Amino acid sequence: MASESTPPLIEFHQVAKVYGQGTATMRALDGIDLSVRAGEFVAMMGPSGSGKSTCLNILGSLDTPSEGSYRFEGVPVERLSRDQRALLRRQFLGFIFQGFNLLNRTSALENVELPLIYRKMPARVRHEKAMAALTAVGLAKWAHHAPGELSGGQQQRVAIARALVGQPRVLMADEPTGNLDSVRSREIAAMLKDFNRRQGITIVMVTHEPEMAAYADRQIHFQDGRITSNGHHGKKR
Amino acid sequence: MLWETFLLAQRTIRRNALRSTLTILGIVIGVAAVITMVTLGSGATAKVTSDISSLGTNTLHVRPGQGMRGPGGARTSADQFTIEDADAIASNVAGLAAVAPTATASSQAIHGSANWSTAVTGASNTFFQVQSWSIAQGRVFSAGELKAGKAVCLLGQTVWEELFGVVSPLGQTIRLGKISFKVIGTLQEKGQSSFGTDQDDIVVIPLRTLQRRIRGDTDVGTILVAVADGVATTSVQGHIENLMRERRGIRPDQDDDFHVRDMKELIDTLTGTTTVLTALLSAVAGVSLLVGGIGIMNIMLVSVTERTREIGTRLAIGALEREVLMQFLVESVVLSTFGGVIGIALGLCAAGLGSYFIGVPFVFKPGIVAASFLFSAAVGVVFGYVPARKAARLNPIEALRYE
Numbered sequence: 001m002a003s004e005s006t007p008p009l010i011e012f013h014q015v016a017k018v019y020g021q022g023t024a025t026m027r028a029l030d031g032i033d034l035s036v037r038a039g040e041f042v043a044m045m046g047p048s049g050s051g052k053s054t055c056l057n058i059l060g061s062l063d064t065p066s067e068g069s070y071r072f073e074g075v076p077v078e079r080l081s082r083d084q085r086a087l088l089r090r091q092f093l094g095f096i097f098q099g100f101n102l103l104n105r106t107s108a109l110e111n112v113e114l115p116l117i118y119r120k121m122p123a124r125v126r127h128e129k130a131m132a133a134l135t136a137v138g139l140a141k142w143a144h145h146a147p148g149e150l151s152g153g154q155q156q157r158v159a160i161a162r163a164l165v166g167q168p169r170v171l172m173a174d175e176p177t178g179n180l181d182s183v184r185s186r187e188i189a190a191m192l193k194d195f196n197r198r199q200g201i202t203i204v205m206v207t208h209e210p211e212m213a214a215y216a217d218r219q220i221h222f223q224d225g226r227i228t229s230n231g232h233h234g235k236k237r
Numbered sequence: 238m239l240w241e242t243f244l245l246a247q248r249t250i251r252r253n254a255l256r257s258t259l260t261i262l263g264i265v266i267g268v269a270a271v272i273t274m275v276t277l278g279s280g281a282t283a284k285v286t287s288d289i290s291s292l293g294t295n296t297l298h299v300r301p302g303q304g305m306r307g308p309g310g311a312r313t314s315a316d317q318f319t320i321e322d323a324d325a326i327a328s329n330v331a332g333l334a335a336v337a338p339t340a341t342a343s344s345q346a347i348h349g350s351a352n353w354s355t356a357v358t359g360a361s362n363t364f365f366q367v368q369s370w371s372i373a374q375g376r377v378f379s380a381g382e383l384k385a386g387k388a389v390c391l392l393g394q395t396v397w398e399e400l401f402g403v404v405s406p407l408g409q410t411i412r413l414g415k416i417s418f419k420v421i422g423t424l425q426e427k428g429q430s431s432f433g434t435d436q437d438d439i440v441v442i443p444l445r446t447l448q449r450r451i452r453g454d455t456d457v458g459t460i461l462v463a464v465a466d467g468v469a470t471t472s473v474q475g476h477i478e479n480l481m482r483e484r485r486g487i488r489p490d491q492d493d494d495f496h497v498r499d500m501k502e503l504i505d506t507l508t509g510t511t512t513v514l515t516a517l518l519s520a521v522a523g524v525s526l527l528v529g530g531i532g533i534m535n536i537m538l539v540s541v542t543e544r545t546r547e548i549g550t551r552l553a554i555g556a557l558e559r560e561v562l563m564q565f566l567v568e569s570v571v572l573s574t575f576g577g578v579i580g581i582a583l584g585l586c587a588a589g590l591g592s593y594f595i596g597v598p599f600v601f602k603p604g605i606v607a608a609s610f611l612f613s614a615a616v617g618v619v620f621g622y623v624p625a626r627k628a629a630r631l632n633p634i635e636a637l638r639y640e
Contacts, residue, residue: 062553062633083557090555101550101637105252115554117241162554 008035009169009202010059015068016225017054028054030225031068038169041196041203043213046222053174055222056206060093060172061085073169090118094163098175100155102147108134108158109143115166133161137191153184157191164195171195173205177212189215239567246568249540250575257572260536263529264576264616265583268609270522272584273591275605278515280588280597282508289504295334295470296367298498299326299460299477315494316485317456320444325484326460330476332468337363337461338444342451346440347412348400355396357413357440359447365424367463375407375422378443386445391422393439411440416450418442470499529576530616537569537624548628549636562629569621570614577613581606 012034019026029051036042044052057063058070061077064085070077072088080088089095094115102111112130121129134143137157139150147155156176163171173192177185193215196203205216213219221229250257301315323338339360346353358364362377375391382389390411397406406420418440427436448455464473474497481495541548548561585601592599 057634060553062637083559086552086555086557088555089553093555095553097637099546099638101546101553103547103550114551118551118555118560 007037009038009073010034010036010204011071012055012058013069013071015055015058015065015070017051017058017063018066027225029058029065032225032227034220034227034230036170036202036204038202039196039200040218041193041216042205043216043219044204044206044222045208045210045213045219046228047208050222051225052206052220052222054225056172056174056204059170059204060095061088090115090166092169094166094168094171096156096159096163096171096173096176098178100147100152100159100179102155102158102162104148105146107144107146108139108150108161111147111158112162112165114162119166129165130161133165134158136164137161151184152180153187156180156184156188160188160191160195164201168201170202170204173203175206175208177207177209182211185209185212239563242564242567243571245564246571249568250572253540256536260532261529261572261576261579263525263532264573264613265529265580267522267524267526267529268577268580268613269584269587270525271519271609272581272605273587274515274518274522275602276585276588276600277591277595277597278511278518279600279602280592281595282511282515283600284597285507285511286504289500289507295464295466295468296500297462297464297470297474297477298500299462299481299495300458300498301495303493303496317454317458318460318495319455319457322481322484323457323460325480326462326477329480330462330473332465332473334463334465335363335366337361337367337463338457338459339364339461340444340447340452340456340458342447344413344440344451346396346400348406348409351400353396353399355393355438355440357442357447357451359442359444359451361444364441364461367461370427371425373423373425374405375420377422383443383445386443386449388416388418388446388450389421389442390418391424391441392420393424393441394426394437395435396438396440397423413440413442414451470501474499526612526616530573530620533569533573533617534620534624537565537621538627540568541565541624541628544628545631545636545639548631549633549639552631552633553637558629561631562625565625565628566618566621569625570617573617573621574610574614577610580613581609584609 012032014031014033015029016027016031017029019028032051032055034055044055046052054063058065061072061080062085065078068078072092075088077085077088102108103114109127109130112133113126116126116129131140131143134140137160139154139157139161142150142154142158147158150158171192176192177188180188189212192203192205195201203216205212207213218231219229220227299318301317303315318338320338323336327333327336337360339358341359342357344355344357346355361383364370365372365377372391373394377391378389381387390413392400392406392411400406400411401409406423409420410417411420412418424437424439424441429435444457462473462477464470477497478493481497482493485494487493551561551564585606589599
């Protein structure tokens with residue numbers, strides 16, 4: 001579990017994201033400070049357009065800040081090249097998305113293997129690790145089924161297995177239960193919480209459902225590109 | 238990693254089997270056309286070469302007039318040669334195997350009710366030697382017959398069949414114009430020449446007989462000269478030219494009013510024609526390869542758009558720009574080389590069939606097969622690059638959300 005004394009894994013200092021040019025600019029993020037410690041489970045909340053997704057994209061190094069600095073384990077991410085950021089994601093980050101983003105007509109197992117292929121792992125090691133990850137999300141039996149043959153909840157569990165198979169430092173979750181009913185949502189949230197507790201994986205999750213945010217250790221609220229509250233108000237379960 | 242990329246590409250292609258097949262059709266047709274054209278062209282060249290070689294590559298044809306010297310050459314009516322010119326060549330030029338002065342006339346050959354229009358060649362026995370033409374039945378001319386200009390003849394296979402059917406013509410009489418000739422022999426079958434004329438459609442009579450009794454002049458149309466083995470035809474050609482200029486009184490500033498043609502030149506001219514024709518047809522086929530390449534580019538662009546979300550996911554997972562580029566480039570190269578391989582197979586089959594029906598030998602050219610393969614791979618690289626770069630440069634955030 002995170003404690004106040006551990007150094008932050010993620011540190012934002014006055015990060016801003018500006019879209020557009022000249023007078024028609026839009027500040028999607030308006031200079032925010034934020035830090036996430038290793039092992040934390042953080043929920044980012046707020047209405048659409050509040051800046052929470054932009055914040056997650058920058059956290060995930062998919063996007064770069066227009067102003068300010070972002071340090072990941074002390075590394076200034078805003079100075080990395082596109083390929084260096086790709087390598088950062090490859091080694092340290094895992095992603096899950098609202099739309100699952102699994103490859104069609106490719107088996108669950110192969111989907112889970114994908115990050116390991118980019119890490120140049122030999123096929124046999126890849127199979128073993130991917131199988132273990134699928135077992136951990138309770139889908140070992142479905143390893144050879146294509147995403148189209150799985151339910152939404154199962155697909156998101158495959159995506160979680162894919163995100164975690166490379167043992168990342170941080171799991172970035174963008175509305176992971178947005179396409180699921182409440183029963184499946186709770187299953188997914190409980191599963192994330194479980195991985196956070198047992199394996200100490202840091203999770204940053206964007207959601208607009210308070211019920212989901214309640215699983216997190218900490219809730220960060222966004223409004224108009226600024227953080228309105230950054231407290232430890234989350235109910236611990 | 239490259240192997241993984243290859244497997245991935247191959248799987249993606251198989252998933253869209255119909256579309257992939259249609260995509261590579263252009264390449265298949267292009268490569269097949271090039272292979273067919275080049276193989277048939279080489280076969281035709283080989284046939285022409287072997288046909289002319291069978292006439293004797295060491296034979297020179299000496300004719301009056303300037304011959305085919307290209308446009309602009311004055312075609313004045315030149316003096317004909319005489320039998321003395323041929324004798325002069327035989328006695329003054331070294332390194333000759335035989336000299337055969339000949340003259341021709343066309344005539345109706347008649348036997349009973351059979352009537353056949355044919356070419357009559359007046360020659361001596363050296364004619365058969367120079368043409369390496371052997372006698373099937375009977376005999377060649379006797380010295381007396383040649384000297385006296387007797388009405389005797391040898392028949393080519395075609396004339397024999399037209400006039401006599403299967404009956405032996407030896408000792409029989411045929412009429413050429415108003416004169417009766419006794420058949421003393423027949424010639425071995427030679428078949429068609431590369432110009433498509435029937436070489437067996439011939440009646441050979443003594444040169445003097447033709448000059449006196451048919452043409453009514455002393456002209457020699459062509460002097461055939463067989464060069465001895467191991468002697469360079471070009472040096473002999475030079476000697477003959479000098480000798481003829483001297484005998485015909487041509488001043489140094491004047492052009493020859495005769496020409497000496499080497500059969501090798503003829504081979505070069507004819508094979509040159511087939512080579513140019515082959516190159517032209519291949520160029521047309523090459524255009525269809527280009528069109529095929531554009532087809533591949535089109536489909537790859539569609540594929541990139543369709544798989545935008547997949548690309549976004551790969552980028553999010555940590556794929557480098559060049560890895561995404563390679564993925565799509567390998568896919569288009571696999572597509573195009575696959576088309577190339579099918580095209581090569583099809584082209585060779587078509588060339589095999591074609592050469593069988595046209596009657597030219599099947600000449601397998603490994604060079605053109607290798608070149609076609611490499612070219613189709615290059616088409617994949619060139620036309621796959623733009624779509625692959627488009628994929629690699631996608632913004633991951635937009636790509637992930639793409640619907």
